[in-house]
Amino acid sequence: MKNHTTFVINPAAGRGRVGRMLRQLEAAIVRHAQSSDAEIVVTQAPGHATQIAQRAAPGSRVVAVGGDGTVHEVLRGIAGSDKAIGVVPIGSGNDFARMVGLHKLPLEAALRTALYGAVRSVDLGVVNHRPFGASLGIGFDAAVARKALSAPTFLRGMPRYLYSIFAVLRELELPNLELIQGNQVLYQGPSLLVALMNGSTYGGGIPIVPDALPTDGLISAAVAGSFSRLGVVGILPQLLMGKHVHHPRLHFFHGTEFVVRFDRPVPAHSDGELLEPSHEYRVQMIPGGLRVVQSGA
Numbered sequence: 001m002k003n004h005t006t007f008v009i010n011p012a013a014g015r016g017r018v019g020r021m022l023r024q025l026e027a028a029i030v031r032h033a034q035s036s037d038a039e040i041v042v043t044q045a046p047g048h049a050t051q052i053a054q055r056a057a058p059g060s061r062v063v064a065v066g067g068d069g070t071v072h073e074v075l076r077g078i079a080g081s082d083k084a085i086g087v088v089p090i091g092s093g094n095d096f097a098r099m100v101g102l103h104k105l106p107l108e109a110a111l112r113t114a115l116y117g118a119v120r121s122v123d124l125g126v127v128n129h130r131p132f133g134a135s136l137g138i139g140f141d142a143a144v145a146r147k148a149l150s151a152p153t154f155l156r157g158m159p160r161y162l163y164s165i166f167a168v169l170r171e172l173e174l175p176n177l178e179l180i181q182g183n184q185v186l187y188q189g190p191s192l193l194v195a196l197m198n199g200s201t202y203g204g205g206i207p208i209v210p211d212a213l214p215t216d217g218l219i220s221a222a223v224a225g226s227f228s229r230l231g232v233v234g235i236l237p238q239l240l241m242g243k244h245v246h247h248p249r250l251h252f253f254h255g256t257e258f259v260v261r262f263d264r265p266v267p268a269h270s271d272g273e274l275l276e277p278s279h280e281y282r283v284q285m286i287p288g289g290l291r292v293v294q295s296g297a
C-alpha cells in the first residue's frame with residue numbers, strides 16, 4: 001500500500017550540513033520514493049516544521065530530516081493525531097533517533113526506513129501541556145544552553161560549550177526543588193538539575209538515565225541534589241561516561257506523572273529546545289502516545 005510521506009528538511013540542522021546536502025537529499029528521496037507518494041518541503045524558519053506537520057494528511061508519515069530540534073517541531077505538529085513521525089538523523093545531537101534505534105543508519109537506509117519501515121508506538125512526554133519526544137532537562141544544563149546563546153560569536157563547538165559551563169558555574173546559586181508524585185514529596189532541597197526522560201540520553205549521547213525505556217509507559221527521572229562548583233566539575237566527566245549513577249547526590253525515580261516545583265523560575269529544555277523558565281513543570285508520560293516509523297526498510 002502507498003504511504004503518503006512528507007519529508008521536512010531543515011537546512012540549518014547539523015550546523016548547516018543539511019543545507020549543503022539539499023540537492024543530494026532531494027535526489028535520493030526521489031530515487032527511493034518510486035513506489036510511494038512523497039513530497040519534500042524545506043523549512044524556511046524555526047517553527048515552520050510544526051506547521052508543515054500539522055498540514056500533512058491524516059494517517060500519513062512526516063519525516064524530520066535534521067536533528068532533535070527538527071524532530072521536536074514535527075512532533076509538536078503531529079502529537080494527538082494518527083500521523084507517524086520518521087527521522088533521517090543529520091543533526092548534531094540526534095538523541096531522539098538514538099532512542100528509537102535509528103541513529104546509526106546510513107543516509108540511504110534511513111530514507112528507505114522512513115518511506116517503507118514499520119510504524120510502532122513509543123511513549124510521548126508532555127510538559128506543561130507541550131509534547132516532547134526524548135528528554136526534558138531542567139536546571140544547570142538548560143542554563144548552560146541559554147548561556148551559549150549569548151556567548152562570544154568567535155567561540156564555536158566545544159570552546160563555546162566550555163565557556164558557557166564556566167559562565168554558569170561562576171554565578172551558580174542552586175534553586176530549591178520539590179519533586180512531587182501524587183501527594184508524596186519525593187525530593188526536597190537544593191538541586192543542580194532534574195532530568196525527566198523518555199530516552200536514556202540527551203545533549204548528544206549523554207546517558208543521564210541509562211535505564212530509561214521509551215516503551216515502559218514511564219518517565220525516568222534523575223535529580224542531582226546539592227553540588228558545589230567543584231562538585232559539578234567532578235561529576236561532569238562521570239556523567240559523560242554514564243558512571244554517575246551511584247553518586248550519593250544523585251537520585252532516580254520512575255513514574256507516570258511528576259510535578260517539579262522551584263522557589264524561583266528555572267530554565268528548561270525539551271529535546272534540546274529551550275522553554276521559558278518557570279517555577280513549575282507538570283510532566284506526564286502518555287503510554288504509546290507517539291507513532292514512529294522505526295524499522296524494517
Ligand SMILES: Nc1ncnc2c1ncn2[C@@H]1O[C@H](COP(=O)(O)OP(=O)(O)OP(=O)(O)O)[C@@H](O)[C@H]1O
Binds near residue numbers: 010011013068
Ligand atoms: N530554515 C531555517 N533557518 C534557520 N533555522 C531553522 C530553519 N528551520 C528550522 N530551523 C531551526 O534550526 C534549529 C536546529 O535544528 P536541529 O536541532 O534539528 O539541528 P541540530 O541543532 O544540528 O541538531 P541537534 O538538536 O540534534 O543537536 C531548530 O531549533 C529549528 O527551529
